[in-house]
Amino acid sequence: MSEPASVPRATALREIHEKAGATLVDFAGWLMPLRYGSETAEHKAVREAAGLFDLSHMGEIRLSGPQAAEALDHALVGHLSKVKVGRARYTMITDADGGVLDDLIVYRLGEREYLVVANAANAPVVSAALAERARGFDVEVSDESADYALIAIQGPRAVEILAPLTDANLDDIRYYAGYEHTVAGQPVLLARTGYTGEDGFEIFVRPAAEAPRVWEALMAAGADHGLVPAGLSARDTLRMEAGMPLYGQELTAELTPFDAGLGRVVKFDKDGDFVGRDALEKASRTARARRLIGLVAQGRRPLRRGQEVQRDGVTVGTITSGAPSPTLGRPIAMAYVDGDLDTATGTFTVDVRGRGEAVDVVELPFYQRQS
């Protein structure tokens, strides 16, 4: 007997999504908008104007106390005690073998206070691991995921849309920084972070029940600036174009940060031991078993996760993420290939249900905004 399927949780914005005609899907145990109309139009709106995302499924875990910084230095691969108040870091939590349990964004809210943002599916694991690893440190770990709603506004016009609604001078908020401000009169953590390759902000709203008001205010402010609500489908193609890894696809517990080409997030020069240090030091010295590459199809047929990558007819890797790129107008994919593979020579194809589709190997990311 299998467990009965659990009913997905709804975010505070569910009614708004339904009114907007969203297709709602179960994503990591949450009922989330996949798209509101055309996902391609939503994608393009984020590249050319702005899009509004509900990211309330993400996990928020707070660490507060005199040793919050030391506890995080021990628990994560990054050097979080070095992060200045008001700034954020992209980092990872690994197990003792160096396998990635999740990739995280950590905000330093105060000298003794951090907010760790985890992927929805991993939030309980991250929360439990942080609580476990914080033992012996003078710090309190609390999973506040249920208290927060998270709204992201992303795109070249995000600043002009948000500016009239906030007490913040947005010019003062640098990329990867976040501060307590108000948006539509609501106290929020306002952070210049995102997952689309565009400029933009993430707005952490607590209590979550205030999120619909903040969302509506943003939609109204953006009405004349091309702002549209955007779903998970657009979010996925945007992050793919930007070459950003997704947990469960490019990142898994079977891979170290070095396999994923993200070894730079591992900070060996910090004081004290941290979980995974020995395994990661070894991984940093040995040749990478796998390497993440970008592929662009020569034809129009989409490339998909799980399809085999072949070089001169020999299988050399597997696609982890693939989709048509609305910006490039051609299918793109990220794939792991053998670490020592020479991608400069040979003819590359992807086995799409028995047919070899010609692809070009390209540098990641596929898209980089001009700024």
Next chain:
Amino acid sequence: MSVPTELGYTAKHEWVVVKDGIATVGITAFAAESLGDIVYVELPEAGTEVTAGQTCGEVESTKSVSDVYSPVSGEVVEVNGALEDAPETINTAPFEDGWLFRARLSEEPTGLLSAEEYTKLTEGEE
């Protein structure tokens, strides 16, 4: 969702209309909407024999691949070549310019659903 009354339907969301022994086949607005933005179609070539109920092509959206089942048996006489460069036409005009292929019938199609029956079927899936 629009379901033109003059067409026949399959439970797998194809539509068909027959005129002078030639069937025109497409996928329904319901199917196109469910798939999302269609980005690629794979159709049978002219001259191919198709069999009712058998797969004869693929429609791919940003997120998924869906088989196309022929609602009729016969020989493909024409494919909608315009879809190669503009597969999104299936989203914008599924019952008109977004048709997939035409086939000369080898036998009369059977078991097609009326618009009313098809509407009932899709209401259960929405």
